[in-house]
Amino acid sequence: MELSLLLLISSILLLSFFYRTFLFFKRAPLLKPTKSTVLEGYPIIGNLPLFIKNRRRILDWVAELIPTSPTGTVTVAPIVFTANPSNVEHLARTNFDNYPKADDVVATLHDFFGRGILIANGEEWRFQRKAASFEFNTKSLRAFVLDKVRHETVHRLIPLLKRAGRSGEVLDLQDVLERFAFDNICSLVFGEDPKCLSRESEEGEKFYHVFHEASELIVQRAMRPFSLIWKLGKWLDIGSEKRLRKSLEIVHGFVDKFIRSRREQIRGGGDFLSRFAADGTRSDEFIRDILISFVLAGRDTTPTALTWFFWVLSSKPEVVEKIREEIKSIRSRHGNYDSEVLTLDQLREMGYLHAAVSESLRLYPPVPLLLRKSKGEDELPDGTRVGKGWTVMYSPYAMGRAEGIWGQDCGEFRPERWMEDEVFQPTSPFRYTVFHAGPRMCLGKDMAYIQMKAVAASILEAFEVEVVEKRGKYQLSMTMRMEGGLPVRIQERSI
Template identity: 60%
Template sequence: MEISSASSLLLLISFLCSAFFLFFKQHSPRSAPANLAALKSYPVVGNLPHLVKNSHRILEWTTDLIPTSPTGTVTVAPFVFTANPANVEHVSKVRFANYPKSEPIILAIRDCLGRGVATTNGEEWRLQRKAASHEFGTRSLRTFIHEKVCHELLARLVPLLTRASRSDEVIDLQDVLERFAFDNTCSLAFDEDTMCLGGEGGEEGKRFFHAFEEATRLCVERAKQPFPLVWRIKKWLHVGSERRLQEAMEIVHGFVDRCMRSRGDRPSSGQDLLSRFTADGANSDEFVHDNLISFVLAGRDTTPAALTWFFWILSSRPHVSVKIREETKQIRTRQPEENGGKLAFTMEELREINYLHAAISESLRLYPPVPMVPRDCLEEDELPDGHRMRRGWILMYNAYAMGRREAIWGSDCREFRPERWLDEEGVFQPKSSSVFPVFHTGPRTCLGKDMAYIQMKVVAASILERFDMAVYAIVTFKCDRM
């Protein structure tokens, strides 16, 4: 099963772009610290050959390396990989200002995402984060999100899966969920129906979807260049992948600009992010434009990837599906069926679905959509476990490896066991974000966490209530009506 494109963006940029650049950027030829002993260091190039050799499997390679260290941290200069919760807490909260987002990453994706909250640091980031978090923290937005998810689910996703079930069709579930998430995310962002999952018309929305996908892929290709100068020259010459990236971004920017211009000319609920960001005129057009694009990228990619892994896990664990159905059935009995059929779950019902919440969290623990997070080190520092960080190095905390550490989750850490998230009464108990950094931690904690859980619980509960799914290939599924 493929890692999501947002995850690929982070991993490929960090290793194939920054490794070369940062290694030769070191300010002095001082001897390597003791914690480099686990890997052979070569003359002049140091640990760089290890990074190049394993660039195609960085996640698996570093996850295998980390257990060789008693502290859960391994240095492969100029990178430090950690699965130590104390280190995650340190870089994400205690020394937050010393560990900003990686500048090489920001430069590589800025043409796509602009100067939104996802591509800024320092005071610029703080101001944008404050404005965005105010809107994401409102109860009315969560209600609006729930309404949009339920509408898209009942109007498009369930009918699509029903047709597939009746015709005995095998479907690519990840593609279906990506289109569902894109439609839903655009509804939340612009109050626009892009109709990527079906519907009459929708040509503009589908062009937007494909252009967004193309732009993300081309940013990954841009990041594969060993030196930023390569893609910058191609951009200046307007050739090859840089020309295609610019063409894709013209479609993306054009769609967002059109939505912004037409906001006052068409009816709107006033609850979408565009309406919220422009309500009092306090935010600049650039702020609104760039943060809407960042929101679409986050909503389009991570949630469908998480749900795909979730259904893949459940396909080999029917007893978990049975428990989820038993739980949702009990909750359903408290509400009468309307219009002769079962509707999507209400917000009140979602709050009572503890086992499903635990199962989704357990899936995220083992298969986080963004498995590694890079942070630059501005000034030399010592991590809580004793590892040294030099100025200009990159620390990467590995959420994928953390989910597989016995020191954190116990001897059964590689098993899928939702019960680890429940108390004796079966009520969901959240974990510290330092040991479960799937939605990040500290000031950069994901603003869309609540939204993501609402989407995942509505979709998962509604699909499992109606269908059985069997894995036919890596990401293709067959739906059978229950």
């Protein structure tokens, strides 16, 4: 998951202002076409008025800017927005070392993530990436993940939905999915089940809420226009910084307790903590930083993606019917009508469901903007110049709506675009950037699909899901959550 977006939104105004303060030039037309498009600003203040005007709608603004450029790149110095797959490949792979995570981003988020993989650079990042890559590619981990998803689905999610269906209760499906995901990621990372979906554990509830509070407070810190503001607040230990300190003390206390317990037990297991703790050369603090990054990466992205998926399907009954037909066909071939969940092999056979999830992610990516800081001057493949210290961003949100990439029907939800002869056909990660690309490509991609498909298939097969209030606006936090949640009414189906 990419966290740099949080800091970008607050600092983008200052970047433009301070850069343009040193550039005095004549007023020029708003759009000046070159190889890419350049937005020329005004003397002294540069493009500051544009940033102020669009600060609350940056995703839509970028998506509107991209089509104005013949190359899919727009320069608003010292920021470059691009939706050009060749440029993305250059940033994410070809010239990867020139575009690390920005130092100011790392400094802002360090108190929460420490030296974790989400904000690490250089050799520290490579070490964690190598270790994590080995773990993510083991068959035992995939089996462990599916086992946890099955248990949570059968024993908590389905019973909860059945109760809601019988009582007529309106559920916030986004909240349900977030609790489901937190239970699963904690089981995967720590080997501990907080039981948040069933609300059976006071300690689990406390961990769930304090982790959420800490993440929201770190977002607030990142949104400060000047880093001096939060640094002063931290030094004085007042306001939101005091609350953040207390929240982090509790979060770190929980994780440290898990680590100590596992060290003392010296037992093996399928969870990450067991795997990392087995190596006695790593400090408890370093393991804590790694594990917190994993929890955050898995806590928000999957439930955000599923929330938008069910919202889209609420207006696409024909897609729902095709998914149900696929489930029925696969069950028929395998003869497991009585099983409440599908096996890993059956989930992999579900090409149309995979296409529908991918199509939803194309239009509503959990992480809609990704940014990097240029260490040195550079030139992108489309001829765009990048200055030293500039911010370069590519937007999965804008790229998913780019006609040059997806065709004239790019704004339509059409899973069939992913299918050829009834088989799912993947595309280049440099044009479909939902899971990032290059060396930083999401390690949990396959596991995310397993979880999303397992949950989606279980719900769609057994229930009708009716969205009862108008929704569709996004809210930028750690991910692109749905503003106001997703209130639904559930009804059991006769299968």
